[in-house]
Amino acid sequence: MDTVKIGLCGLGTVGTGVVKVLRDHKARIKHMLGCDIVIEKILVNDISKPRDVAIDRSWLTSDPSELVDHDEIDVIVEVMGGIDGTHELLERALKNKKHIVTANKDLMALHGKTLLRLAKENQCDILYDASIAGGIPIVRTLVDGLASDHIEKVMGIVNGTTNYIMTKMTKEGLDFDVVLKEAQELGFAEADPSADVDGLDAARKMVLLANLAFKMELNLEDVTVKGIRQVTQEDINFAKSLGYTIKLIGIAAMDNYKAEVTVEPTLLPQDHPLALVNNEFNAVFVHGEAVGETMFYGPGAGSLPTATAVVSDLMEVVRHLRLGISGRSYIEPQFKRKLKADHEKFSRHFIRLGVEDQAGAFQEITNVFSENDVSFAKILQLPAKKKGRAEIVMVTHHISQEQLLKSMQALEKLTVVDRLISHYRVDGEE
């Protein structure tokens, strides 16, 4: 086997990168594998469209069967995105004994389980490291590098668009809408930004990370998601004055074999390694029982970074092919899907209230928290802009989600509390 032929589905940003990496690093790849990887066919919508990369026009086709039914193609590299049609295509490919490399987080978050099992049945590999954090080889790290450890928590900045927005808001004091518009103009945010700014993209990645870390089969619906649209400059400034930075953080935690996965704007201590990850960069922070704290940092998206991860996965598929061990790396989940109940989810919280500035108001508020056994690490009271009003900002010690919700409900009934302005999770400290 001197040559492995691949079918590339998609020739957009990542697909173009894959063509370039295969071409520019041909010698390195051949040296490491002992064989060449060549593109046999590329699936595109429009075969006549001009392309940004030099390709052999005869590679192009708009007919999927020219790839998935092709006798000589061993590996399908899927970088075209989409869910239903793509799912069908990859199922057909697996049934035809084609191995798969994909960068499609949406698909893997929704159908990963069935695709992984189907791959195993057909003795095929399906690798998807590029789908989670672009250029950061996080799947390998969780599966192999930390194989011997019991991973207790994964915290990630896994969406570049929201990290760019939060960085700009924090460093330049600009409002969300202004930064979003700028990000759209620069191409860091989509015209319809909701998958990013509402946290869905991060949620898809976190469910993949949680399943890898905890050897479980969680679903996308198991993730609690809150986006960044409601984060204000006041929130950021209050956080700063208490020593925190606000980031959109995905958190997956396991205690007693019960999991919790959330994506939400979270306050981190300013010197936490994740607090220092800026702009469009991604990072995944892993806490293992034995290893302690580790972090993996890099570009979360982009043509060449993502293509690097895709081609590195492709090289592993080819290595397995040549060693005759394809489809042997799948590991069944070790634990049943079990989620923490609200009284088992512990965290610190930042709570910001608008209150009447009158004698006894503070007392009434602290009474509510005392009744729910909630105590505080930090409290800050400042006069509000409106006369006779004040703002109270508190950071709790570790409390359960149940304690939080009960306290909130009781606070809303107090007449001295005008409104609950905002509340965020606080993480990354003891």
Next chain:
Amino acid sequence: MDTVKIGLCGLGTVGTGVVKVLRDHKARIKHMLGCDIVIEKILVNDISKPRDVAIDRSWLTSDPSELVDHDEIDVIVEVMGGIDGTHELLERALKNKKHIVTANKDLMALHGKTLLRLAKENQCDILYDASIAGGIPIVRTLVDGLASDHIEKVMGIVNGTTNYIMTKMTKEGLDFDVVLKEAQELGFAEADPSADVDGLDAARKMVLLANLAFKMELNLEDVTVKGIRQVTQEDINFAKSLGYTIKLIGIAAMDNYKAEVTVEPTLLPQDHPLALVNNEFNAVFVHGEAVGETMFYGPGAGSLPTATAVVSDLMEVVRHLRLGISGRSYIEPQFKRKLKADHEKFSRHFIRLGVEDQAGAFQEITNVFSENDVSFAKILQLPAKKKGRAEIVMVTHHISQEQLLKSMQALEKLTVVDRLISHYRVDGEE
């Protein structure tokens, strides 16, 4: 094969951690591998000594042949350190077809080449991820995760002791000797600290990283090494005022298939990801042609972090054994050992001079640099404590090592220059 038997050489800090990780994560390991890993024998100096971990006393032996000649032992896990005797032991193990996992950087830096070849000849695996950066799975990342990329530069904080010292000096304004003493009392530095503070430990790790990253066979003697003993509070403060942090950084860079490997105190911009790595933590920053900047951060030493890396490697060896692909992952170096000459080594430099505070002194100094085509990004002149004297601190643009050395020689001849107080490499910016 329901059980793989191992021989553990060494029951010190890391060895104890290995016993604990194998015991505490037994179920996870069995789930992932489909078999148990059991300790058959442990090589120690003193079999009667009390131990910090529960072990079966019958495992202990002081006779190496009970491990390396044992018929049922498949893998030797070497965590005892040492060079000559250990080298001999591992050679004998390989000839007996035992696979090897080692955390021994000294040995791998000196004899890695021959051990890797001998392993290949005997169809054995030899894995050493734990030897480089403790709990950070950096070998996997460089070899597999970034397999498809052309790695241009690796920068690492790969010695926890010196990073702890530099962090304390920077944050608390204490002198080297004071911090070293404190580090020794806390167990972060050895009684004889020279392997750490003079940079040799970091040099050993950097030569391993360089060979993995560049697919070359460099030797320890190819590394230029400068330790941290001469770094002063004044240097740190001048660096700060120009926007830099001083760290002991290992740098491996390749241009045109010629390499340069150095370990030296280096100024990094204060917001560089490596500048933010504090205390005893390690981090490896990798610049790939396609992926751009990535960084891997974690504990560089310690019983359980290092044991995690050792056992993760052990699991890979066992996986290979069960798949029948042992000894198949060795890849010959791709490039001949070639080093950059002085005129090919480019970098910025921080230069600090004590000068006479008189008209024309500055002119004379800048003339020397102009004659060598050296220009500056930053210049700072301040009066020195001694009357009639001043200090000049400069940061050059990118210049060659040759330009630097010529300028230094010419400066020493100037009567207006009292002395060259210090000079450091500046890296991590364009």
